[in-house]
Amino acid sequence: KAGVTQTPRYLIKTRGQQVTLSCSPISGHRSVSWYQQTPGQGLQFLFEYFSETQRNKGNFPGRFSGRQFSNSRSEMNVSTLELGDSALYLCASSRSTLDTEAFFGQGTRLTVV
Amino acid sequence: GESVGLHLPTLSVQEGDNSIINCAYSNSASDYFIWYKQESGKGPQFIIDIRSNMDKRQGQRVTVLLNKTVKHLSLQIAATQPGDSAVYFCAENINFGNEKLTFGTGTRLTIIP
Numbered sequence: 001k002a003g004v005t006q007t008p009r010y011l012i013k014t015r016g017q018q019v020t021l022s023c024s025p026i027s028g029h030r031s032v033s034w035y036q037q038t039p040g041q042g043l044q045f046l047f048e049y050f051s052e053t054q055r056n057k058g059n060f061p062g063r064f065s066g067r068q069f070s071n072s073r074s075e076m077n078v079s080t081l082e083l084g085d086s087a088l089y090l091c092a093s094s095r096s097t098l099d100t101e102a103f104f105g106q107g108t109r110l111t112v113v
Numbered sequence: 114g115e116s117v118g119l120h121l122p123t124l125s126v127q128e129g130d131n132s133i134i135n136c137a138y139s140n141s142a143s144d145y146f147i148w149y150k151q152e153s154g155k156g157p158q159f160i161i162d163i164r165s166n167m168d169k170r171q172g173q174r175v176t177v178l179l180n181k182t183v184k185h186l187s188l189q190i191a192a193t194q195p196g197d198s199a200v201y202f203c204a205e206n207i208n209f210g211n212e213k214l215t216f217g218t219g220t221r222l223t224i225i226p
Contacts, residue, residue, distance in 0.1 A: 043216035056213045104156035
């Protein structure tokens with residue numbers, strides 16, 4: 001079966017712009033979580049959605065937001081981009097609340113110039 | 114706050130030898146641990162997991178050991194192959210069923226042919 005799909009794979013944006021990233025989880029998976037990966041900070045949790053509800057949120061400013069649709073697909077949005085937002089954004093999906101085996105997508109490489 | 118750290122940032126192993134990657138965690142409430150492998154340009158790939166009620170779990174060529182007394186986790190890879198070269202991350206989940214993973218900084222494993 002298809003894995004986690006993230007689009008686009010690469011993005012270049014300028015400071016002040018906003019960006020939307022998309023994640024399609026594995027079929028049947030209802031939980032989607034987002035992570036930011038940078039060389040300096042490593043992998044950091046952004047937020048997690050289950051059944052269209054945000055259940056957890058990491059320590060990121062309000063410029064970072066997300067949502068989940070009824071088909072479990074998820075989007076995350078970053079507004080007023082800063083240079084420090086340049087990172088690999090990873091999405092992970094898992095089946096349910098009792099299953100924490102999370103599978104990751106390839107990520108979206110965001111570069112802010 | 115909780116943190117997951119790695120003892121060694123880099124590790125070089127001769128092909129065919131066994132490798133051990135270590136990870137320390139600080140939150141005794143963590144109840145689920147995962148090892149991920151990340152190759153260049155790819156998202157983290159699930160390797161093996163272990164729950165806090167176990168101290169050892171084996172997969173194909175991999176074994177994870179959990180020592181809750183000293184809050185230590187290790188990943189053993191037997192008979193290493195060139196394809197094992199990657200960055201390895203340990204991750205902990207503090208609330209079982211709650212998809213919020215806290216990642217370590219990663220260890221780069223290089224297999225020497």
